[in-house]
Amino acid sequence: xxQKSRMNLADVLNVGISGLRTRKxxxxxxxxxxxxxxxxxxxILGLSESSxxxxxxxxxxxxxxxxxxxxxxxxxxxxxxxxxxxxxxxxRISPVYEVATVSRLxxxxxxxxxxxxxxxxxxxxxxxxxxxxxxxxxxxxxxxxLDNLSSDFPMVVLGSVAAERLGIHGSxxxxxxxxxxxxxxxxxxxxxxxxxxxxxxxxxxxxxxxxKFLEDDPDIxxxxxxxxxxxxxxxxxxxxxxxxxxxxxxxxxSRASDVLxxxxxxxxxxxxxxxxxxxxxxxxxxxxIANVMVIAVIERRNxxxxxxxxxxxxxxxxxxxxxxSLSLAAIGGIVGILAGIVITAVYSYMQDWxxxxxxxxxxxxxxxxxxxxxxAGSYPALKASHMSPTEALRTK
Numbered sequence: 467x468x469q470k471s472r473m474n475l476a477d478v479l480n481v482g483i484s485g486l487r488t489r490k491x492x493x494x495x496x497x498x499x500x501x502x503x504x505x506x507x508x509x510i511l512g513l514s515e516s517s518x519x520x521x522x523x524x525x526x527x528x529x530x531x532x533x534x535x536x537x538x539x540x541x542x543x544x545x546x547x548x549x550x551x552x553x554x555x556x557x558r559i560s561p562v563y564e565v566a567t568v569s570r571l572x573x574x575x576x577x578x579x580x581x582x583x584x585x586x587x588x589x590x591x592x593x594x595x596x597x598x599x600x601x602x603x604x605x606x607x608x609x610x611x612l613d614n615l616s617s618d619f620p621m622v623v624l625g626s627v628a629a630e631r632l633g634i635h636g637s638x639x640x641x642x643x644x645x646x647x648x649x650x651x652x653x654x655x656x657x658x659x660x661x662x663x664x665x666x667x668x669x670x671x672x673x674x675x676x677x678k679f680l681e682d683d684p685d686i687x688x689x690x691x692x693x694x695x696x697x698x699x700x701x702x703x704x705x706x707x708x709x710x711x712x713x714x715x716x717x718x719x720s721r722a723s724d725v726l727x728x729x730x731x732x733x734x735x736x737x738x739x740x741x742x743x744x745x746x747x748x749x750x751x752x753x754x755i756a757n758v759m760v761i762a763v764i765e766r767r768n769x770x771x772x773x774x775x776x777x778x779x780x781x782x783x784x785x786x787x788x789x790x791s792l793s794l795a796a797i798g799g800i801v802g803i804l805a806g807i808v809i810t811a812v813y814s815y816m817q818d819w820x821x822x823x824x825x826x827x828x829x830x831x832x833x834x835x836x837x838x839x840x841x842a843g844s845y846p847a848l849k850a851s852h853m854s855p856t857e858a859l860r861t862k
Contacts, residue, residue, distance in 0.1 A: 483793055489762075493794060496758045499751025500798025500838065501805065504831045506744035508806025511827035513813060520819040524660055529603065530721065531698045532661055535689040535709055538718035546716035548686040552709040556691060559708060561701050564692035566601035568665070569593045569684035571676055573646030575669045577632050581644070587631040591646055592668045593676040593684055601690040602662055608636040609654030616653060617672020620645075620679050623654040625666040645669055646680045661722035662690070690722075751798065752838040759791050759846035763853075784851030791843020792836060799835025803828055 535556075537546040556565050571591040598604070599611050610616075611623055622645060624634055632643060634652055642649045650671065659665045676682050689709075693701040702721065706714035773783065807823060814821045 483790070492758060493797075496755050497751075497794050497798035497801070499754045500748065500795050500835050501751075501802040503744055503746075503748030503751050504799050504802025504835055505805035505809065506747055507741065507834075508803050508823075508827050508831050509809040509813075510741055510744060512806060512810030512821075512823050515822040515824050515827075516810060516814040516819040517817075519822045520817070523820065529692070529695070531693055531695045532601070532722040533691040533693065533698070533702055533705065534662075534720050534722050535691065535705060536687070536718045536720075538716050546710075546713065548689065548717070549710055550686065552686065552689060555708050556689065556705070559693070559701055559704065561693045561697035562691055563694065564597060564601045564690075566595040566598045566690045567686045568595075568598065568688045568690070569673075569676075570687045571646065571671075571680060571682055571684050573680065575628070575632070575646075576644040579644040579649075588667055589628045589631060590664075590668050591680075592665070592670055592687075593673045594670050596672070598665075598670070598690070599656075601692055602659055602665070604659055604665075605657045607655045607657050609639045609652070611654055611656075612670070612672050618674035618678065620648055620650045620675055621653045621671070622650040623656060623670045624652060625656050625668045625670070626658045627666040628669055629655040631667075643669075645671070648679045650675075650679075748834065748838055752795075752842045755791055755794050755839060756842040756845065758794075759787060759843050760849070762790070763787065763846045763850045780851040783853075784847040787847040787850045788840070788843045791846070792839040795835045795839025795842065796832075799832050802835070803831050806831070 535548065535552070537548050553565050553567055556562055569592060571593055573591050575589040575591060594612075595601075596612055596614065596617060599606075607626065607629075609623070612621065622643065624632065629635070629652075634641065634643075634655060636655075639653065639655075640651055642651050650669075656665070656670075671680075673684075676684060691701070691705070698721070702719055705719045706717040709717045773786075806827070810823060811821050
């Protein structure tokens with residue numbers, strides 16, 4: 467009685483991988499497509515989550531309860547303005563606990579009085595309340611911010627970009643700059659303002675010094691408001707009528723953190739685009755594996771015929787080539803996952819982000835590579851299993 471041919475798991479793996487060992491260069495090139503696709507998917511998802519974590523960290527630090535009030539567009543010829551009574555009226559709203567105003571001033575800022583007019587380098591002069599940093603949750607790189615004394619004297623605090631353009635740093639504090647046809651002493655430099663980027667390009671002085679030295683009593687341009695988070699939408703809804711009861715439609719209220727959230731939405735769009743490119747790379751890798759396996763079946767038909775003649779069943783032959791295809795895809799997937807992790811870690815470290823590697827990206831990368839390997843190897847395996855021993859052993 468002829469004993470039925472049997473193959474255990476070790477035999478299946480050994481026979482399936484034997485084709486890879488004998489054609490190493492072809493195996494490497496075939497797995498490379500899967501590696502690139504999986505590395506792209508893992509790194510894109512990892513960088514997206516790392517960027518989101520950094521954004522959430524910024525939002526937690528800066529808060530989502532900052533409202534910005536500006537004058538909107540009017541219907542007549544006169545440009546709408548924020549009334550001088552607006553700050554005091556806003557302070558009467560119960561959930562509001564911080565109000566700070568900023569006013570733009572005419573004039574230019576130069577390193578000294580010898581620089582030609584017009585070379586302002588985009589730096590603007592603004593007058594601001596003493597609690598501006600508290601409202602913005604800002605901080606200082608160097609020096610100090612304005613106080614009750616310095617706000618009445620020719621002293622200025624520079625935004626981060628303004629200081630860079632003027633060549634001001636820690637060792638050059640207390641240096642004088644030419645501001646609005648007057649000498650002002652730099653007493654501090656701010657860190658970047660995430661929720662008010664226009665302040666980064668500003669030279670900030672007190673309202674007292676604006677009146678005394680620049681002879682200007684500026685109109686309020688922007689009001690920054692902090693309210694308790696649970697009441698932020700209620701405060702937002704009543705602000706137009708509170709700021710300008712006669713023409714509330716001329717008041718524009720925005721939430722500063724919406725800018726960061728919009729940036730996150732834009733980032734998601736790019737993430738989806740790159741995910742699509744990664745899937746295309748996976749598809750190309752799968753086609754490459756299928757092509758290699760079809761060629762392998764043609765080249766190894768003598769081997770197939772010999773194994774069939776020695777008792778291997780069609781199932782054994784099909785399983786051999788399917789195992790080879792799955793092994794190629796699995797190797798490519800593992801290497802791709804490791805490459806994606808390294809890319810995510812390196813880039814996140816360079817950007818000073820928290821390194822976040824979502825589990826679904828790693829699990830999905832492995833599962834997708836195996837599925838692609840299975841689909842890519844199914845036709846060649848089926849073709850090999852249906853090859854008759856006599857046809858397989860026939861040589862040309």
